[in-house]
Structure formats: C-alpha cells, structure tokens
Amino acid sequence: MSLWHAALLFPLCFTCPVGHSQAQEAKAPQSAFPFLQHAKVTLAKATTPDAKTVVVTYAVLGASANSIHFDLYRSPTSDATANVILSADDANPADLTVGEHSISLTPAAGLPPNTALPYVVVVATSGGKKSTVYFRKFLIGVVAHGFNKWAFANNWSPVNLVALPPWETTMVHSLKTIDNYDDVIAFNWTETCAAPRRDMTIQAGLRLAGEVAGKMAIRNRHPGDVVDLHFIGHSRGAVVVTQALQYIAKQDPLLAGSFVHVTLLDPHPANNCFAATCPVNDNPVPNNPVPNNPDPAWASFAKDAKNRLTPSAQIARGRAVSFQQAASDPPVTVPPGIKKLEVWFQHTPASCLRERPGLEYDMNLWGTVDSSALIDQSGLLTNPTDKTSCAQAIGHNQIPALYELTSVDTGKLNREPQQ
Secondary structure (H helix, E strand, C coil): CCHHHHHHHHHHHHCCCCCCCHHHHHHCCCCCCHHHCCCEEEEEEEECCCCCCEEEEEEEECCCCCCEEEEEEEECCCCCCCCEEEEEEECCHHHHCCEEEEEEECCCCCCCCCCCCCEEEEEEEECCEEEEEEEEEEEEEEEECCCCHHHHHHHHCCCCCCCCCHHHHHHHHHHHHCCCCCEEEEECCCCCCCCCCCCHHHHHHHHHHHHHHHHHHHHHHCCCCEEEEEEEEECCHHHHHHHHHHHHHHHCHHHHHCCEEEEEECCCCCCCCCCCCCCCCCCCCCCCCCCCCCCCCCEEECECCCCCECHHHHHHHHHHHHHHHHHCCCCEEECCCCCEEEEEECCCCHHHHCCCCCHHHHEEECCCCCCCCEEECCCCCCCCEECCECCCCECHHHHHHHHHHHHHCCCCCCCCCCC
16 A cells, blocks of 8 residues: 555544444554554443442453443333433553453442332443443242141141131232232242141241242343342241241352342241240140249230130140140241341230130230341341230231231332432
C-alpha cells in the first residue's frame, strides 16, 4: 500500500464508531494498524454466590478499555432499567485489558427476595456503547404442618385418610396469589405425623428435601438464575423444615446463592425432655390428678377450682407424654448460612382458651424456644417474637392463622422496595 493510500484511510478510520463491525475491521486489520482498534465490552453472565453480591463476567475485545461504568437494577422484566440499586465505575487497569474478567458489585441492601422485582439487570457502558446481562431470582415457599390429631386414622388404613390442615392450604394459596411466589410446596406428611415412632420428622425432612430439590431445577433455565427459599413450619413442622434444610445445604453448593428465609411458628419437637423438666414419671392418669406436680415447660393444662388437672386434661397430658416419649423428635436445628430467621411462639395459659373446643383448652402446647429445643447455628435468633395473649386467646393452633393475617395476607411479604 502506498503512503498516498494510507493518508486517505487515516481520516476515515478516526471517525469510525466504537464497536465497529467486522467489515470495518477488514479495512484496517489489527496487524497493520493496531492503534486503530476500539475497545468493546461484552457482558457474558451475572449471578450471585451469596445472595448479597452480584458477580459479573465480561470480556474486553479489540483493545484495552479506558473505563467501564456499571449500573445494577432490580426490575420487573429482564429488559427494564428503572430501579437502579448500584452504580460504579471501574478504572482499574487490570480490569480493562483485552480478555475475560469478573467484577463483584454489592448493593447496600444486598439481594433479598422481591417478587415485584424478580430480575437483576446489569448494564455496562464503555466508550458510549452498552452491554446488558441479567439473571432472575425465583422464590419458592415451603409450608409444613405439625402433629394432626385426626391423623391417627391413618395408622389403621393403607391409604391416607386425612387432608392437610385448612390453615396450610389457605397459606399456600395466599403465598401464590397475594405474595406472588413462583411456586409453593404444601408438604403433606399426615400419614406419619401422628405415628408414635422415632425418626418420623427426620424421614419427613428427607422427603421434603427431595421435593425442594425438584423445584429448584427451575434455576437451570437461564445462566445465573437462582432460587430463593422461604421455609414455614408449624409445631413439629419446624423440625421437618429444618431437617430438610440441613440435608439440602450439604448436598447443594448452589444453595449458597439463595436467600433462605426460615419462619418457625410455635416450634414444638415431640420430646418430653427439651425443657427445664422432663415429666415422664409423674403418671398423669385420670385417677391421679397430681395436684402438687407443676405443669411441664412445654404446655399448659385445664385445671379445676382447686388447681388440679381436670379429668380431660389428665387424659390429654397422659397421651402427650406417652406420644412425645415414643416420638423423641430431634431439636429444631437451624443451619448456618440462612439469611433471615423469625420465630413466633406463645405461652398462653390454657385457662385463657375456655371458649376453644376440645383438646386445645384441655392442653395448650407451647412453642419451645429453649436453647436445648431450638439450636440456632445461623446466629440470627436474637429475640423470638412472643405472641402470648390471653385477651386474644392465642393458642398453639392460632399461631399459623395469626401469621397468615399479619404477614402473608398483607401482600407485602418479600415485596418491600429495595433501597
């Protein structure tokens, strides 16, 4: 090529836009004019490894970039960029050279679930050109009931004769329709929840872990997608959900990127000895009202005017002691790594529940938040929420309905705007 031809090319190429096409590159090969190349930044993938930080993988092509500006959004769709949660400039020379790189971006509020803004969108701007990548945060709920007194019928039948407790069916429906969860598992273990045998909660937890693993496959649809989880367990169901969570945490390293929220509603392992007293030798039978023996630390019982257990309360207590001794549930163990933990409990005296029919007035089970019954390995449990109320007659079976009313049905659960 003559110098005259080169002189004609110089002004033309200096007006070429950033991110020029392959056709333009053919006019000025890199080998002949390396100083004519322009940097192009292309985003390849974004995800979160810890539910707090967004890790972006990108490539710098053509030439080193001068700088890259990153904007991070929480969005209702994969292409919306209205709700910025972080903006940052990267001028580190090591991040701007030709080749593949990654950068970590940590918004101040982290990445909690937000069903109104399920997409995390990243936009990189360099040399006036933009590149966009996204991932989605799915939210799956898990709801598990505890002991069901009607489930004794299952012990005498080859099929499951007992439906889910009404509160669980209602809560699952509300999480889907009001709170817009992507999916909700209504876990049903009525076949074994009333069986007086050891390891029933452990086996139920393993089965629940399998159901959760199946639902989490949704994250494989698009690179970088993650699945957040909200576990809700009532009474013995608290043992079941935490057993499942412990198993999943050991088997699934990708769970580290999930925002895991655990809600324990009046947690009550069926075990006589997860409390200050272990009343298994007081022989609470109808002919022995044991007036001088204090109530165990896990329940309150109906009493007569002389502060003695009523005949029906004696029967209820005897059955409870016998069942819990046979079941011997493990403690509720919250594993490390979860991001949010809430525990609601009540210690309402049975005398406050006189208008409640049947077993609940005779015996009101209490949520056990003693450290022997509730082992918190997450470090998040500071002050369990005490919902004890005689005026509102809040007993063991009213806690799920109270959570439904004050949290689930508000439509604000996991939909708070991110700052």
